[in-house]
Amino acid sequence: MRRLIFFASLALFAASSAVAQQCTSSDTTVTCFRKYNPLAAATAQSVATTNTGTPTATTLATATALRDFLSFFSAGVDAGTVIENGTSVTLDWNFPFPFVEDNDKVKVQSVFNDPSLAADIQTPLGSNATNAKSTLTNFDDISTLISYDPVNQRLGRSIAPHIKLFEALNPTAASLFAVFAQTLFTNKAALPQNFDQNTPFSAITDATLQQTIITQLETAAAAQKNAVAVSASLTKALTQLLNNQPQAYVGGIYHYRNELVGPDEFSVKGTFEVSPKSLNRFLKNNADVCSKAVTGIADANATTCANRMVSFAAVDDPSAQPSASDRLAFAIEYTQTKSESVDLTKFSVVPPNTPVLRPGTHSITYSLTYGHPITSAKIKDARVDVAVNYDNVSNDPTMKDRFVASLTFSQKISDTMTLPISITYANHTQYLPQTDRRMGVHFGISYKIPNNSGQ
Amino acid sequence: MANCDEIVLWNVPANSKFRAESSAVTSVASGTIAKGTPTADYACVVNISPGGGGASLTWDNSNLDPGPASKAVGDQGYAATVTLAPGPSNPTITFHAWIEAPSGTKPFDCTWTNATPNLVITLF
Numbered sequence: 001m002r003r004l005i006f007f008a009s010l011a012l013f014a015a016s017s018a019v020a021q022q023c024t025s026s027d028t029t030v031t032c033f034r035k036y037n038p039l040a041a042a043t044a045q046s047v048a049t050t051n052t053g054t055p056t057a058t059t060l061a062t063a064t065a066l067r068d069f070l071s072f073f074s075a076g077v078d079a080g081t082v083i084e085n086g087t088s089v090t091l092d093w094n095f096p097f098p099f100v101e102d103n104d105k106v107k108v109q110s111v112f113n114d115p116s117l118a119a120d121i122q123t124p125l126g127s128n129a130t131n132a133k134s135t136l137t138n139f140d141d142i143s144t145l146i147s148y149d150p151v152n153q154r155l156g157r158s159i160a161p162h163i164k165l166f167e168a169l170n171p172t173a174a175s176l177f178a179v180f181a182q183t184l185f186t187n188k189a190a191l192p193q194n195f196d197q198n199t200p201f202s203a204i205t206d207a208t209l210q211q212t213i214i215t216q217l218e219t220a221a222a223a224q225k226n227a228v229a230v231s232a233s234l235t236k237a238l239t240q241l242l243n244n245q246p247q248a249y250v251g252g253i254y255h256y257r258n259e260l261v262g263p264d265e266f267s268v269k270g271t272f273e274v275s276p277k278s279l280n281r282f283l284k285n286n287a288d289v290c291s292k293a294v295t296g297i298a299d300a301n302a303t304t305c306a307n308r309m310v311s312f313a314a315v316d317d318p319s320a321q322p323s324a325s326d327r328l329a330f331a332i333e334y335t336q337t338k339s340e341s342v343d344l345t346k347f348s349v350v351p352p353n354t355p356v357l358r359p360g361t362h363s364i365t366y367s368l369t370y371g372h373p374i375t376s377a378k379i380k381d382a383r384v385d386v387a388v389n390y391d392n393v394s395n396d397p398t399m400k401d402r403f404v405a406s407l408t409f410s411q412k413i414s415d416t417m418t419l420p421i422s423i424t425y426a427n428h429t430q431y432l433p434q435t436d437r438r439m440g441v442h443f444g445i446s447y448k449i450p451n452n453s454g455q
Numbered sequence: 456m457a458n459c460d461e462i463v464l465w466n467v468p469a470n471s472k473f474r475a476e477s478s479a480v481t482s483v484a485s486g487t488i489a490k491g492t493p494t495a496d497y498a499c500v501v502n503i504s505p506g507g508g509g510a511s512l513t514w515d516n517s518n519l520d521p522g523p524a525s526k527a528v529g530d531q532g533y534a535a536t537v538t539l540a541p542g543p544s545n546p547t548i549t550f551h552a553w554i555e556a557p558s559g560t561k562p563f564d565c566t567w568t569n570a571t572p573n574l575v576i577t578l579f
Contacts, residue, residue, distance in 0.1 A: 182506025
């Protein structure tokens, strides 16, 4: 029924098209087709190159509400310039994990931080701190995260669970090309030998047949032009909404540190991200016309569903529509720090300044991150992310609960490069409860290797 | 890389079979994942319409990956329109279609990628 409506709507266009004939007997099927459907680059939108901020295992300095599970590999370099973190390199991998759902992935992320001496040993080390620092390497402060990101019709950024929906909404001009094909089939004997898409129509000696074939092809090609235009808008709208789908993931982080840098930590984290303009929300609000399409049934409402989807995603004006909408992420993280005794005698530190004892602790961190894309006449492909973290530390009287807030502005320079600038506020540093409020500024550059063939 | 035009006319022998399959792969290498790793993050939809009567047929990823999907042709004219839509990870999609003649030969055999996301295959 949907396709009948689609082609009924094309009837008037086809009729007018037949009057204003564009193809001649010197054309071939290909050249005639291209008069209506010029060769163009692929229209599919690349969400993988959306400005998703910079990848970090923690949600601190350059936090983003839009975690990037798309690139199989991405690396970022943060140049911390003022406090706490120095330079870090982040590596991301996404592995298929089809044991629960076909499209599920497991994310592995490693952050190699430039190691710095822990605050609690700097005083005991005194003038030997420089010597101790020189023993550290880039492998003395590494965070490794393994997380599970389910992908299904409700969660995750993939088109795979929504193929039936796309199939039901995607228009086709196949029936009009079938009329053209049937004419060729019933007139095989009248066609020149080896007639194909590159044979000029003038090779068909029967003038009536030649004109019929040209007209039928023009009608089908005109319908294809409209179908492709609708399909392109639909693909872009669907991609936009998929980009805004909620993501839920759980993961474990092991933070290995040289004892001079700090204690090893293990943590488990659960995160949930939502966006106001997701496919879930669209389908919920438009169940009256889209409920059948979700199951792959192209009923009479499918065209209305497709039109509403394009309107909801506002893809008619790409210049005014950011590729990723607002996102809100909430995370809870449980962290356990092992107790240890740091022996500093090899750095000429004598008792009672050595060993430095560190008690084992456990803490719960709550974090809330809000991301907002910025698009205007002067600013494009920029994001603002606001992150708030609260650490509730127990079992260690020397450590106070810690509040950290960060404001990150990231500007997409190109499809592969993003420039983040971050302002971070903390009521005290991680291991110095007596230290008062701290504020710092981070800036850096992130480079993402896109999944584009040959690019 | 596509080796055929975006619209093709195939003069198929009687009692032939129209076969098609699709796949998608990542296009970059990572530390442990090689370039070309299969992915499901794409949509391939093939609408087949008969010109002489009968029901239309639709193939999607579930029929095409892994394929091949197959339909008897050569008894009337058919047209197949193909849409290749990459998902958010923007993989490279490959669509492969061919005619298998009763003799087992392949008189027509084409491969396209999503550089050409909309195709028309006309069988007569």
